[in-house]
Amino acid sequence: MAHLSSNIIHFSCVLLIFMNMPSNIFSSKILISAIYGEGSHFLAGASLGEGLARKGHDVTMLISNAYEHRLEDPRYANLSFEVFKHPVPPEEVREAFAFASTLVFRDDNIEFFSLMKNMSKRTVDDCEAVVTDKELMLRLEKNDAIIVDITWPCARYIQVVLEEKMKSQRHRTMISLSATNPWSGYLKLGGAPVNYAYFPEISTGFNNRMTFSQKILNIIQTNLIAVVGEQLTPPLYREMGKRLGLRPNIHPIFDMQDFDLHLLNINFASDFVTPLSPSIIPVGGLTVRPLQTLNEELEEFVQSSGEHGVIVFTLGTYLASITTIRPEIVTMFAEAFRRLPQKVIWQLKELPDWELPSNVKAMPWLPQNDLLGHPKTRAFMYQGGNNGFQEACYHGVPIVVIPLQGDQYDVAARIEARGLGKKIEKLELNAEIIYETLTEVIKNPSYKKVADQVSAIYKDQPMSAPDRAAFWIEHVIKFGGAYMRSPANDLTFIQYHLLDVYAFLTAVIVIFLAVVYYTLKFCLTRCCRMIGLGSSRKSKTE
Ligand SMILES: *[C@@H]1O[C@H](CO)[C@@H](O)[C@H](O)[C@H]1NC(C)=O
Ligand SMILES: *[C@@H]1O[C@H](CO)[C@@H](O)[C@H](O)[C@H]1NC(C)=O
Numbered sequence: 001m002a003h004l005s006s007n008i009i010h011f012s013c014v015l016l017i018f019m020n021m022p023s024n025i026f027s028s029k030i031l032i033s034a035i036y037g038e039g040s041h042f043l044a045g046a047s048l049g050e051g052l053a054r055k056g057h058d059v060t061m062l063i064s065n066a067y068e069h070r071l072e073d074p075r076y077a078n079l080s081f082e083v084f085k086h087p088v089p090p091e092e093v094r095e096a097f098a099f100a101s102t103l104v105f106r107d108d109n110i111e112f113f114s115l116m117k118n119m120s121k122r123t124v125d126d127c128e129a130v131v132t133d134k135e136l137m138l139r140l141e142k143n144d145a146i147i148v149d150i151t152w153p154c155a156r157y158i159q160v161v162l163e164e165k166m167k168s169q170r171h172r173t174m175i176s177l178s179a180t181n182p183w184s185g186y187l188k189l190g191g192a193p194v195n196y197a198y199f200p201e202i203s204t205g206f207n208n209r210m211t212f213s214q215k216i217l218n219i220i221q222t223n224l225i226a227v228v229g230e231q232l233t234p235p236l237y238r239e240m241g242k243r244l245g246l247r248p249n250i251h252p253i254f255d256m257q258d259f260d261l262h263l264l265n266i267n268f269a270s271d272f273v274t275p276l277s278p279s280i281i282p283v284g285g286l287t288v289r290p291l292q293t294l295n296e297e298l299e300e301f302v303q304s305s306g307e308h309g310v311i312v313f314t315l316g317t318y319l320a321s322i323t324t325i326r327p328e329i330v331t332m333f334a335e336a337f338r339r340l341p342q343k344v345i346w347q348l349k350e351l352p353d354w355e356l357p358s359n360v361k362a363m364p365w366l367p368q369n370d371l372l373g374h375p376k377t378r379a380f381m382y383q384g385g386n387n388g389f390q391e392a393c394y395h396g397v398p399i400v401v402i403p404l405q406g407d408q409y410d411v412a413a414r415i416e417a418r419g420l421g422k423k424i425e426k427l428e429l430n431a432e433i434i435y436e437t438l439t440e441v442i443k444n445p446s447y448k449k450v451a452d453q454v455s456a457i458y459k460d461q462p463m464s465a466p467d468r469a470a471f472w473i474e475h476v477i478k479f480g481g482a483y484m485r486s487p488a489n490d491l492t493f494i495q496y497h498l499l500d501v502y503a504f505l506t507a508v509i510v511i512f513l514a515v516v517y518y519t520l521k522f523c524l525t526r527c528c529r530m531i532g533l534g535s536s537r538k539s540k541t542e
Contacts, residue, residue: 037067051466066090101318104404127154145173153252191277191486205409208272260481269457278484285465305343309378314347336434384408396455398447
């Protein structure tokens with residue numbers, strides 16, 4: 001009897017375990033650091049987190065007190081949050097991001113660079129705030145894996161401080177995430193070969209069929225990023241390391257070559273093909289979610305568009321407040337929209353003090369993924385962020401892109417090269433161009449045809465992007481990534497490019513040719529001399 005009941009207890013325990021973890025036999029604690037809680041990098045990181053939470057893992061997002069509202073966000077109910085405090089008031093952080101977005105409609109490189117410098121300093125101060133918060137670090141110590149978005153590489157220092165200062169014995173699996181199209185240096189850290197003849201560097205806006213002069217600029221850009229990037233934050237991180245008494249040879253970026261896994265938010269259905277390495281996994285489409293129905297009011301508005309359909313328009317989270325910053329830009333877009341037969345759904349936080357055209361609906365936040373998946377959506381006009389690109393590709397929506405900065409030009413290059421839509425240059429923006437480009441992309445069936453094909457490729461996969469990422473993360477938690485690590489980064493520049501081998505082979509060939517040359521020369525002179533002697537002898541005897 002006792003035996004039977006213990007069996008039943010055992011059986012129900014097993015059942016309970018399986019019920020709690022539907023698709024998994026182990027559960028890990030995973031920390032995700034994807035900047036501060038706002039913007040595209042956070043959204044990509046959070047989607048990754050949700051994929052892991054669905055598999056039964058305990059996922060914590062590291063965010064800042066400037067974006068604490070995420071704690072109450074019902075969309076992230078299955079994630080935990082750790083909040084660190086900025087050393088400056090949180091309003092100042094939000095203002096800096098808002099200010100950065102006003103700069104994109106101007107072409108002021110000096111002011112932009114000054115801002116970049118200020119921001120770099122702040123990100124390092126923020127990192128110091130995290131790693132010197134003892135209680136926070138004690139809680140972070142419990143994680144089995146850390147996923148770090150490369151734009152804020154603080155997690156590398158979290159790892160080092162846990163190991164060196166707090167003597168943590170726990171092994172932590174380290175994973176990096178590139179939320180945008182990759183920088184060549186990132187691919188190389190993952191051990192991938194990069195050929196600049198057909199790999200357009202990040203922020204060039206080139207496609208993969210470059211002209212001769214573009215290839216020159218491509219190489220210059222690569223080196224510029226390396227040089228400027230090395231000047232911008234690593235020295236500040238080094239100073240921080242010194243203040244904290246860490247060993248001096250830590251590098252916030254280059255140390256990522258020892259990470260177990262590198263995740264890349266791209267999909268070759270829409271991206272330029274480039275070779276990867278076994279530890280670099282493309283997981284493009286992280287922010288694509290299963291479709292949900294629109295709320296009644298929005299669905300009614302979408303349906304009221306009739307056969308013409310709707311256009312979805314956003315300039316991104318940070319620029320949703322453009323009404324107060326640059327009111328004339330709002331006027332320009334409204335003028336273009338007034339002439340369209342389509343309805344327009346526009347992400348705009350503050351309404352202007354005049355009335356928007358009747359075919360326009362302004363909303364502070366868009367259910368972007370659900371709108372792009374709606375059968376009535378005819379086009380997506382936006383600034384060229386990577387998440388929006390992946391979502392539009394997944395749902396097969398033609399795109400009008402208005403790139404404003406950095407990697408948005410690269411997304412625009414991909415959109416045009418693939419035939420998914422058209423680009424408008426920000427400095428050429430006017431109501432006429434907006435109207436004409438939107439009309440062309442909607443009327444000309446070639447864009448929709450390509451979009452449908454790309455969408456079909458995105459969907460023809462055994463797993464969704466977050467599930468694919470989760471699978472690989474679990475895999476390296478179980479087995480580590482060492483077996484996939486390319487030896488490329490252990491080689492010096494000379495060894496990697498085989499310069500020593502070519503130099504040796506060249507020397508062998510040169511020596512061989514020299515030996516042949518001198519032997520022949522020697523023989524020939526001997527022969528000539530003999531012939532010469534013979535003939536002179538002959539002439540003597542005559
Ligand atoms: C949280 O997880 C549960 C179980 O997997 C799921 O049903 C629910 O939709 C998730 N919630 C959110 C907000 O994603
Ligand atoms: C950068 O910081 C300096 C000093 O704190 C300040 O004077 C300057 O205005 C800042 N630049 C930008 C673009 O925010």
